[in-house]
Amino acid sequence: IAGNASMIRGICQQAMDLDYHGLMVETHYDPSRALSDVEQQLNPKQLGELIASLRLKPFGQPENPTELELQSLRLEINRIDQVLLENFAARLKLSQRLGAVKKELRLLPLQSSRWNRILQQACEYGQQCGLSDAFIRDIFNCIRQESIRQQE
DSSP states (O other): OOOOOOHHHHHHHHHTTTOSOOOOBHHHHHHHHHOOOGGBBBOOHHHHHHHHOOOOOOOOOOSSSHHHHHHHHHHHHHHHHHHHHHHHHHHHHHHHHHHHHHTTOOOOSSHHHHHHHHHHHHHHHHHHTTHHHHHHHHHHHHHHHHHHHHOO
């Protein structure tokens, strides 16, 4: 992504600062004789100097208390996201079962009156939780589309 050898160190340092798990740096024993990307290649000595110059964070150790809080908040978000996904999966399994029952009863996958009640209740509860109607509608429209797909 650098396109020029003079930019490589800055990009590599930024990758380390953002906790990337590796780097890809083009090297050639004689970059001026490389068949492609001559401008962005380093020779092995330059690569060694680059690697030696990079500042690395201690593994798994935050640099300051604010970073520790950031890591803690991210872990909590990850936990909540996992619960959300498990609940979405459980809901879709119920939708599949519901679809089978609807087929036996010769009902369409979408019943508008039921959907309108669900959406209204979700918006009301969402408001109590401090969520906007637009956000609730977006989420529930995605859920509805996937539920219908599962029922067909």
